[in-house]
Amino acid sequence: MLLVDALPELAEELHELLVKDGRPELASQIPVLKIVDRCRCGDYFCASFYTQPKPNGSYGPGHDCLELAPAEGMLILDVVAGEIAHVEVLNRDGVRRRLLAVLP
Ligand SMILES: [Zn+2]
Numbered sequence: 001m002l003l004v005d006a007l008p009e010l011a012e013e014l015h016e017l018l019v020k021d022g023r024p025e026l027a028s029q030i031p032v033l034k035i036v037d038r039c040r041c042g043d044y045f046c047a048s049f050y051t052q053p054k055p056n057g058s059y060g061p062g063h064d065c066l067e068l069a070p071a072e073g074m075l076i077l078d079v080v081a082g083e084i085a086h087v088e089v090l091n092r093d094g095v096r097r098r099l100l101a102v103l104p
Contacts, residue, residue, distance in 0.1 A: 003033040017068040047096035052085035
């Protein structure tokens, strides 16, 4: 499932924030980014999702965290070897509702 199909508004927002942040190489991944699974932690404020298969344990070397500055909530990207692997989305009710609808 493509992020742009499942969450078009969030995809656009991520793209804009990455361009603004001077990360065009990450912004260019957004249109082809796939949602592999959503986070199953069950926290009511969590709308995070995986865009690469979930690692066994923690991310290894080459892992980078990039915190963006959205107008609402929190957005943090986990980047592994230059590829967006996980998008942490917190305190975004609209995104969470939509994510739960497409990935029960
Ligand atoms: Zn979670």
